[in-house]
Amino acid sequence: MSDRPGEPAGPAGARGEGARADELPDEVAAAAGQGVPDPEPAPEADGTWKRMHPVTPLVRGWAVLAVLLFFVVQQRGESFFSGGGPDAGDTGDQPFARIQLLVSLGLLGVGVLAVAAWAYLSWRATRYRVGEEAVELRSGVLFRQHRRVRLDRLQAVDVVQPLVARLTGLSELKLEVAGGAGSDVSLAYLRSSEAQRLRRTLLARAAGVGVDEAGEAPEAPEREVLQVPVDRLVLSMARSVWPVVGAVVVVALVVVVVVTGEPGIGLALVPGVFGVAAGVWGAFARGFGFRIAASPDGLRLRHGLTETRAQTVPPGRVQAVRLQQPLLWRGPDWWSMEMDVAGYAGGASDDAGKETVLLPVGTRAEAVEVLSLLLPDPGCEDPAGVLGAGLTGTGREHGWVDAPRSARWLDPVAWRRNGYRVTRTALLARRGRLVRQLDVVPHERTQSLALEQGPLQRRLGLATVVAHTTPGPVSPRADHLAAADAAGLLAEQARRARAARRSAGPELWMTTLAEQAREARDGAPAATGTPAAVGAPGAPGEPVRADAGAPGEPVRADAGAPGQDAPSSPVSPSEPSWREDAP
Amino acid sequence: MAARADDGVFDPQGVEWTRVSPRLATVRRIGSALGHLVLLVPAVVLALVLDRWWVLLLWLPVGGLLVLRQVLIGRQVAAIGYAEREDDLLVREGLLFRTLVVVPYGRMQYVDVSAGPVDRRFGIATVQLHTASAGTDATIPGLPPADAERLRDRLASRGEARLAGL
Numbered sequence: 001m002s003d004r005p006g007e008p009a010g011p012a013g014a015r016g017e018g019a020r021a022d023e024l025p026d027e028v029a030a031a032a033g034q035g036v037p038d039p040e041p042a043p044e045a046d047g048t049w050k051r052m053h054p055v056t057p058l059v060r061g062w063a064v065l066a067v068l069l070f071f072v073v074q075q076r077g078e079s080f081f082s083g084g085g086p087d088a089g090d091t092g093d094q095p096f097a098r099i100q101l102l103v104s105l106g107l108l109g110v111g112v113l114a115v116a117a118w119a120y121l122s123w124r125a126t127r128y129r130v131g132e133e134a135v136e137l138r139s140g141v142l143f144r145q146h147r148r149v150r151l152d153r154l155q156a157v158d159v160v161q162p163l164v165a166r167l168t169g170l171s172e173l174k175l176e177v178a179g180g181a182g183s184d185v186s187l188a189y190l191r192s193s194e195a196q197r198l199r200r201t202l203l204a205r206a207a208g209v210g211v212d213e214a215g216e217a218p219e220a221p222e223r224e225v226l227q228v229p230v231d232r233l234v235l236s237m238a239r240s241v242w243p244v245v246g247a248v249v250v251v252a253l254v255v256v257v258v259v260t261g262e263p264g265i266g267l268a269l270v271p272g273v274f275g276v277a278a279g280v281w282g283a284f285a286r287g288f289g290f291r292i293a294a295s296p297d298g299l300r301l302r303h304g305l306t307e308t309r310a311q312t313v314p315p316g317r318v319q320a321v322r323l324q325q326p327l328l329w330r331g332p333d334w335w336s337m338e339m340d341v342a343g344y345a346g347g348a349s350d351d352a353g354k355e356t357v358l359l360p361v362g363t364r365a366e367a368v369e370v371l372s373l374l375l376p377d378p379g380c381e382d383p384a385g386v387l388g389a390g391l392t393g394t395g396r397e398h399g400w401v402d403a404p405r406s407a408r409w410l411d412p413v414a415w416r417r418n419g420y421r422v423t424r425t426a427l428l429a430r431r432g433r434l435v436r437q438l439d440v441v442p443h444e445r446t447q448s449l450a451l452e453q454g455p456l457q458r459r460l461g462l463a464t465v466v467a468h469t470t471p472g473p474v475s476p477r478a479d480h481l482a483a484a485d486a487a488g489l490l491a492e493q494a495r496r497a498r499a500a501r502r503s504a505g506p507e508l509w510m511t512t513l514a515e516q517a518r519e520a521r522d523g524a525p526a527a528t529g530t531p532a533a534v535g536a537p538g539a540p541g542e543p544v545r546a547d548a549g550a551p552g553e554p555v556r557a558d559a560g561a562p563g564q565d566a567p568s569s570p571v572s573p574s575e576p577s578w579r580e581d582a583p
Numbered sequence: 584m585a586a587r588a589d590d591g592v593f594d595p596q597g598v599e600w601t602r603v604s605p606r607l608a609t610v611r612r613i614g615s616a617l618g619h620l621v622l623l624v625p626a627v628v629l630a631l632v633l634d635r636w637w638v639l640l641l642w643l644p645v646g647g648l649l650v651l652r653q654v655l656i657g658r659q660v661a662a663i664g665y666a667e668r669e670d671d672l673l674v675r676e677g678l679l680f681r682t683l684v685v686v687p688y689g690r691m692q693y694v695d696v697s698a699g700p701v702d703r704r705f706g707i708a709t710v711q712l713h714t715a716s717a718g719t720d721a722t723i724p725g726l727p728p729a730d731a732e733r734l735r736d737r738l739a740s741r742g743e744a745r746l747a748g749l
Contacts, residue, residue: 178715342715447690447716451592451683458681463592468716475718487592494685498670501689 049127049138056126056189057119059164068112072105128187130198132205135175137185149185151206153177155317155343156298157199158355159310161192166308171195175202176343178470184343203297203312222295225373226366228359232334233287236361239328242280249273287360294373301358309354317341318374319445320467320474321358323367323391325436335367335391336360339374340472356473364391365579372578375442379424383578386421390430390438394419400430401489406460407480420465420478422492425500427467429478439476441467443493443500451490453483465489593675593683600664600675606705607725608660612653613701619649665723670745672712672738674721684721689745690714694735698728710734 058065118141126139136148158174165171170189177183190198200219249272257266288305298314319340329335337358344355359370368387372378380386382398389398394416396402402419403411411418414433421428427446429439446467453463463486466477478489594600622645630638659678666673675683691712698708708731712721726734 447714448684448686448719448721450685450718450720453592453681455679466718468714468718470715471717483592487595490683490685491595494671494687498687501687 047129047131049129051127052123052187053170053189053191054123055168055170057116057123059162059168059170059189061115061119062164064115065112068108068115072108128185130201135185135202137187147185149175149177151202152208154202154206154314156311156313156341156355157203158312159192159195159199161304161308163306165189173198176341178342199312203314206314207297220295220297222293222300225292225294225369226359226362227292228287228290228361230288232361233284233290235332236329236334236336237280237283239331239334240326242276242283246276249276283360286354286357290357290360292359292370299373303357303360311355313339313341317343318358319472320439320441320469320476321371321374322474322476323371323438323440324432325391327434329361333364334361335364337362337367337370338473340469340474342470344472368578371440375426375440376577377425378578379426380421383423386423386428387438387578390421390428392436393430401481401485403480404462404482407462409460410456410462410480415480418479418481420481420489422489422496424496427476427493427496429467429476431477431479439474441469441474441476443496445469446493446497449490449493449497451486457483463487465493467493593681595673598666598668598673600666603660603663603665603723603725604707604727605657605660606707607663608657610701610705610707610725611656611660615652615656616649619645619652660725663723663725667734667737672721674712674723682720684719686712686714686719686721687745688738688741691738691742694738694742696728696731696735698731710738712738 121141122139125141125144126137128138129136133152134148134150136146138144138146154175155178156176158172158176160172160174161170162172165188168189169192171192172186172188173190173195175185175187177185187195187198203220249269253266253269257263285305285307286303288303289308290301290303293300293302295312298312298317301309301311301313303309319342321340322338323335324338325333325335338356339358341356359367362370368384371387378386380399386398386400389395389400393400394402396419398421400419400421402417403415407415407418414431417433417436418431419429421430425442427439427441427443429441431437447470448468450466450468451463452466457463457480460480461483462480463483464477464479465481465486466475469476478486481489623642626639626642629641630636655678659676662678662681663676665675670689671685671687673683673685675681692715693713695711695713696708697711702708706727707725708728709722709724710726710731711723713719714721723734
């Protein structure tokens with residue numbers, strides 16, 4: 001009742017805005033559209049401006065509608081109460097309450113209309129165009145935005161289906177580029193088949209493989225690498241920190257309630273319990289049905305229970321990998337993996353933690369398999385031994401450089417684990433005794449390096465080396481090394497990163513792969529779909545050859561040279577591999 | 584002796600360090616003094632309100648810190664150095680907590696040159712290199728503006744020549 005005078009202003013304002021918005025787009029479009037042909041969506045062919053699927057506003061706005069519906073129900077409920085409640089004995093109130101109800105319903109209707117109008121306008125203003133070299137997205141009703149993403153800068157392509165979109169057969173296509181928060185281009189929502197077709201086409205174009213006139217690219221053959229069984233996911237969560245937290249909370253609750261004799265105190269903890277439950281559910285829903293497949297256009301990750309997400313990370317776009325084993329996963333020897341991909345970490349906050357999981361839980365063999373997909377060439381003798389020492393070992397076996405004894409003063413628990421190993425292709429850094437961690441960074445992905453030393457470290461003759469990679473969950477560092485080792489690592493690493501960058505694969509990674517595919521088709525057709533397909537020249541694992549590629553700019557198509565002189569070398573059985581069974 | 588050997592860690596062989604302008608020390612001293620003197624205001628107010636002069640003594644530890652900082656700033660600024668090598672830029676700083684950052688030119692995404700009002704008055708500017716990693720902290724403060732711009736242009740052209748993808 002008290003808020004009635006204030007109410008009319010809101011919807012009236014909204015209506016006014018809606019009306020203004022109605023006139024604006026055309027003016028703005030006219031002003032902004034110079035040089036751009038009138039973007040009338042022509043069907044099918046790429047290269048023309050197209051709109052999102054017409055149902056998009058509903059899929060996007062269902063939450064708003066739900067909230068409005070909720071208010072309607074609430075209002076009605078309240079008016080029922082005020083109408084039929086005990087205080088309604090005063091009949092003078094009755095018409096007043098009815099008017100109030102009508103007014104509020106009317107306002108609501110206007111509100112719904114305004115929201116719908118806005119959603120329509122925003123849908124109408126959103127158009128995308130897929131070109132040979134770039135994807136463009138125009139959006140915005142009042143403040144217009146025209147974003148152009150170069151395909152050779154594509155870091156990853158995701159097809160995301162929230163629950164409502166799944167029910168309506170729609171998908172969101174997300175093109176990830178490096179460039180901080182909100183730099184991705186999100187085409188939401190498209191028909192799922194169209195999203196899949198676009199994903200294929202874009203990846204093919206980004207890879208430098210031609211597509212035919214109709215813009216059709218053949219689906220790249222893929223080989224399933226692993227699936228995470230649901231029971232293992234559940235067990236892995238049971239062996240995580242959540243049950244412990246839950247048990248502590250419950251015990252604390254019981255103790256407090258028993259001691260104080262006031263059950264009311266327990267209620268105070270309800271939000272916390274909900275928080276924990278939401279966290280557990282989130283982790284479960286994210287990891288549900290996790291599948292990894294390898295294909296020539298990259299690593300494919302598919303996962304999700306309610307919201308499904310199909311990620312494609314092209315070769316060489318994974319900047320760093322972390323393998324991790326919590327204390328309670330030691331029995332079954334399970335490992336989880338996370339990755340840094342330049343496009344991912346800057347995304348919207350609700351995507352945080354969804355995109356960077358490479359493997360929620362897997363056996364050691366599976367983790368090693370995934371690692372060898374990303375980094376096919378270990379670049380060292382006895383890779384399985386090196387990896388084993390990195391995962392669980394201590395000391396200086398297999399060429400690892402560990403921290404000296406004096407490090408125990410700074411890291412009494414895990415100092416024996418701290419260490420690094422430089423292979424020809426990557427930097428490996430291990431740490432953690434209770435929660436074991438191993439970071440792997442290919443040399444050509446290192447952005448910069450830092451050597452750090454605090455006063456205590458100086459006293460003890462120690463120093464820390466940090467490798468900077470693109471933002472993400474993995475931040476490789478080797479703590480508390482002997483100062484001389486650290487300085488040596490810094491110098492060595494700078495040199496190796498330089499060499500590796502010079503011979504790094506081409507940005508259009510498929511130019512070499514296409515060569516291979518052609519050879520494979522002419523010669524032995526069996527080559528596609530084998531692990532060979534993912535590994536491949538563009539991947540981080542390209543061995544450092546002094547003569548490979550042009551020293552300066554390795555980007556253009558002629559950089560296919562390294563692939564030609566040794567098309568099968570990174571994957572031929574005689575090459576060393578991270579896998580145990582390799583010779 | 585131990586300190587001698589230790590310095591080698593932050594002093595790779597064959598590297599000629601370029602030091603920054605000592606005017607940076609002046610700017611930092613002013614900033615630090617202002618920061619500490621601001622804390623004198625509540626002490627004075629409190630002393631007046633309570634009419635107890637000894638309340639001012641509460642500020643003494645802050646004053647001591649101020650003196651210490653004033654002395655340290657000179658040495659800190661002297662510890663800042665950078666070196667342009669053939670393929671990468673080295674930046675080192677810090678006395679107590681020392682860091683040495685190696686940034687390959689090809690990794691550079693962009694270069695910032697910035698100068699605040701006090702910086703401009705004393706004729707210094709800050710050059711900062713950015714890579715695709717948020718962790719890269721390669722900041723060279725206290726360069727004369729002309730040097731800063733020359734360095735920026737040189738870094739940019741070197742970055743272009745050695746450009747690498749992500």
